[in-house]
Amino acid sequence: MDNRSxxxxxxxxxGLTCIPYLTAxxxxxxxxxxxxxxxxxxxxxxxxxxxxxxxxxxxxLVQNDVKMIVIACNTVSSIxxxxxxxxxPEIPVVGIIAPAAEKVAASCGNENRVGIIGTKxxxxxxxxxxxxxxxxxxxxxxxxxxxxxxxxxxxxxxRNDIMDMTIRxxxxxxVLENRLDTLVLGCTHYPLIRDRIxxxxxxxxxxxxSEEIICSIQQILTExxxxxxxxxxxxxxxxxxxxxxxxxxxxxIFSSQEMKVQxxxxxxxxxRK
Amino acid sequence: MDNRSxxxxxxxxxGLTCIPYLTAxxxxxxxxxxxxxxxxxxxxxxxxxxxxxxxxxxxxLVQNDVKMIVIACNTVSSIxxxxxxxxxPEIPVVGIIAPAAEKVAASCGNENRVGIIGTKxxxxxxxxxxxxxxxxxxxxxxxxxxxxxxxxxxxxxxRNDIMDMTIRxxxxxxVLENRLDTLVLGCTHYPLIRDRIxxxxxxxxxxxxSEEIICSIQQILTExxxxxxxxxxxxxxxxxxxxxxxxxxxxxIFSSQEMKVQxxxxxxxxxRK
Numbered sequence: 423m424d425n426r427s428x429x430x431x432x433x434x435x436x437g438l439t440c441i442p443y444l445t446a447x448x449x450x451x452x453x454x455x456x457x458x459x460x461x462x463x464x465x466x467x468x469x470x471x472x473x474x475x476x477x478x479x480x481x482x483l484v485q486n487d488v489k490m491i492v493i494a495c496n497t498v499s500s501i502x503x504x505x506x507x508x509x510x511p512e513i514p515v516v517g518i519i520a521p522a523a524e525k526v527a528a529s530c531g532n533e534n535r536v537g538i539i540g541t542k543x544x545x546x547x548x549x550x551x552x553x554x555x556x557x558x559x560x561x562x563x564x565x566x567x568x569x570x571x572x573x574x575x576x577x578x579x580x581r582n583d584i585m586d587m588t589i590r591x592x593x594x595x596x597v598l599e600n601r602l603d604t605l606v607l608g609c610t611h612y613p614l615i616r617d618r619i620x621x622x623x624x625x626x627x628x629x630x631x632s633e634e635i636i637c638s639i640q641q642i643l644t645e646x647x648x649x650x651x652x653x654x655x656x657x658x659x660x661x662x663x664x665x666x667x668x669x670x671x672x673x674x675i676f677s678s679q680e681m682k683v684q685x686x687x688x689x690x691x692x693x694r695k
Numbered sequence: 696m697d698n699r700s701x702x703x704x705x706x707x708x709x710g711l712t713c714i715p716y717l718t719a720x721x722x723x724x725x726x727x728x729x730x731x732x733x734x735x736x737x738x739x740x741x742x743x744x745x746x747x748x749x750x751x752x753x754x755x756l757v758q759n760d761v762k763m764i765v766i767a768c769n770t771v772s773s774i775x776x777x778x779x780x781x782x783x784p785e786i787p788v789v790g791i792i793a794p795a796a797e798k799v800a801a802s803c804g805n806e807n808r809v810g811i812i813g814t815k816x817x818x819x820x821x822x823x824x825x826x827x828x829x830x831x832x833x834x835x836x837x838x839x840x841x842x843x844x845x846x847x848x849x850x851x852x853x854r855n856d857i858m859d860m861t862i863r864x865x866x867x868x869x870v871l872e873n874r875l876d877t878l879v880l881g882c883t884h885y886p887l888i889r890d891r892i893x894x895x896x897x898x899x900x901x902x903x904x905s906e907e908i909i910c911s912i913q914q915i916l917t918e919x920x921x922x923x924x925x926x927x928x929x930x931x932x933x934x935x936x937x938x939x940x941x942x943x944x945x946x947x948i949f950s951s952q953e954m955k956v957q958x959x960x961x962x963x964x965x966x967r968k
Contacts (some may be wrong), residue, residue: 460744461734466850471733471936474962570857573846577739603770663744688751689747691964 425653426628426641427452429488433460433480434576435671437494439632440518441465442467442675452655454486456496458690460662463572463611471545472504475690480506482693484513489648491515492500492639496609496631500547514642519549521638522606526550527557529629535601538546538565539592542609550608564600568592568609575611581618583632587619597623598665604629614671634675637678660688698926701912702761704752707735707849708944709884710767711873712905712928713791715948720909721916725928727759728767731963733935736755736845737886738770738814745816746775748963752943753779755966757786762921764788765912769813769882769904773820782957787915792822794911795879795904799823808874811838812865813881837873841865848884851940854891856877860893870896877902889945933961 427442435645439570444451456479458464464472476498480491491506493499493583499517507515522556526536527668538550545567554563570588579585606629607613613632620628643649661668664687701717703710717724729735737745745858749771753764759938763786764779766772769816772790782786799809806900811823818840827836843861848902852858870878893901906938916922934941945958 460740460748463846466940467733467936469940470960475733476915569854570847571954573736577842577846579843582864584857584861584864585908588857591855591857628745642749655701663740666741687741 423651424489424648425486425487425650425655427655429452429454429483429486429492430492430494431456431483432458432495432550432610433464433497434459434572436572436575438607438671438675439610439613439634440492440494443636444639447640449651450650452544452650452653452657454483454488454616454658454660455669456483456660458662459576459665459668460690462576463541465494465543465572466569468544469501469543472498473505476502478690478693480510485693488640489513490639492635493517494610494632494635500549502542513647516608516632516635516638516642518631518635520553522608522629523550523553523557523635525629526554528559530558530561530604531570531645532560533563534604535622536561536563536606537596537600537602538545538563538606538608539568539612540565542567542569543572545606550606553671564596564602566596571615572609574612575614576667578670580614585615585618589615589622591617593623597626603627607631610685619635622624640676656684658684658686660686662688662690683694696896696924697762697921698923698928699760699762700727700928700942700945701765702727702729702756702759703765703767704729705731705755705883706737706770706801707732707845707884708941709845709848709882711944712886713765713767713881713908715946716906716909717912720913721873723926725760725923725926726776726930727756728932729756730932730934730941730963732849732938733943733963735849736814737768737785738816740816741748741930742774742816745771749775750780751966753783754809755963757783757896759967760832762786762913763915765908766790766904767883768898773817773822773825787919789908789911789915791827791883791904791908793880794825794907795902796823796830798829798902798907799877799879801836803831803834803877807834807877809836809870809877809879810873810875811836811879812841812885813838816838817881823879837869837875839869839953844885844888845882848887848938851943853888856902858888858891862888864894866892866896867910870899876900880904929957931959935960935961935963
């Protein structure tokens, strides 16, 4: 048993899309979430910048005594999962790409045609393609960066014509020309526009890494006897900018859940002494 | 005579739109520009976050011996011009809102109908409305936040259907219902989509603060005998994330100019000891 919290982090509010799946599968667990809303979006930034920000945040989570770090961000997972695992050998560090790639390999036959969408950094890293190729070399995998999705979602522009037009701008040719039947939402923000995507491409099978990562978390905690039981900790949501959008999004995501949450503003740049 | 550089800063690449006007009017001046591309956009963030970032950047510019600070960002100007003037009493600190408000008051008659567009923070501050009301109380002024413009521009999404649709989403009702004849581009990023806006509303008279601010700079430097003559300094462009978008934008803006520039990546968070 280990009643310490699980540390989640993302460039902004995207990583929040993992939380309902976690609370459904592992209701005893408590979390500390950090969203870097003051510096979002990450997905078009230099890898050195992203690495620097991620180290700062992971240090903060470890200082707050988390039992596990979950990188609830595809961009960060694609470029510095190993760096973070090396920096914190004493606690498990889980990335979001491997669980989703495993799901693709396990659930797709050779005839399937899989598309990956994500930020520029994630797509350029080819992290998904590489992992899927290792697991199932026969599979055809295509990928497409969609850099406008995250900033629009962070601005709360989700249910309207601009988002619909942006979806069709990125996906019409990509889905149709490659005759895709499976689409991986390779960014934790994208589940927030999943229903909009499904309206245009109702036959696509969607793979959601924010859901798949929960199996990995459960497996690791179970294997290491680290599951929580009656933890008295609270769920805490930190944001480097406690903006209206962040608060609204937490409300949207948790509106159907009975969950005590605490919000805190955190000046991440000054957490290291 | 004062051959030190003028310090410019913005949340990202928007402030670059001032530079061609500066080099045309004052070719002897040299500049140090800082774009906070690692933390852009600012316009929907909490005012405390924006103030904190702005102080960091201004400190950096002053450490680099600038003779003047130009806040080439409406969001920052709208909430912390006075804080920065108070912090650095020994050098002039110029905001971008007052020169544009003065232009509106001087060039509009009472029959004109003026619209201000900007980020959420700028519009909520009512800085433009307040200044214009002081100068010309009879004028009808309307304002509208357009939060998607900056993130799209920072992603390089400028000349395509998504931007056009976003322009019409924000401006169709605003311009037509208020029967506007004058539009203030109350964000330094917006001149980059000026031609797209003009395509849809060809009769609108556009007021561009990135151009108007140059008169204030010239006037202050002249009054204080601080104009440069044969300065041997280089123009230096710092960015907290030297991303592809930033480099491309500098190239777009300066492609027609013969200007020696130097790019530097700067970890702004670690400039204060």
